Amino acid sequence: MQNHICGAGLSDRPGEPCPCCGTPGLPVNVITVSSLVIDEILPRITGDSYHLCTSPECPVAYFDGSSNVVEEKDLKVPVWFKKHTGPVPVCYCRGVTDREILAHIEKGCCSSLSDIQRHTGANTGKECLTRNPAGR
Incomplete structure (x- = not known):
């Protein structure tokens, strides 16, 4: 079974298992991890x-190949x-949450993906590598 996070599936071979729960992980760039951890954790x-x-x-x-884990x-x-x-982030680059999108739909100003993008800016950023936990 493949995991799909932000539309990016794992390769055909399973990722490294999480040392806490055993679930296969999604490979991420170290710059993603470094950009998102709080300052106290960065030296780790x-x-x-x-x-x-x-x-x-x-x-x-996040976890690496050794025993280093970073909790949410x-x-x-x-x-x-x-x-x-x-609220759950939908677009990390633009800071758009699920609740914000729902509010636009409920107001009646958005009835399509392009309307939502135009009104909220969701899915229009280019900083996923450093702002989205999946790095994508």
Whole structure:
């Protein structure tokens, strides 16, 4: 089974398993991890190969090939597919949440993807590598 995070599936071979839950991880660039961790955690980001844990229930956000894990609580932004009670980011580059998009739809100003993009700016940014936890 493949995981699909932000439209980017894992390769045909499973990713490294999360050391906490065993779920195959999505490979991410170290610049993504470095850009999103809080300052206190940044010195721990020393590896060159990281994975994003794709389990919604697991507290781990990133892990490397050794025992280094970064929990979601150590990030500057929430991971959109993890369980949350607040607004969920849809577009990290433009800071658009699910609630903002829903509000535009409920107001009647948006009835298509192009309307939503025009009104909110969602999916129009170019900074996914450093702003989206999946790096895509």
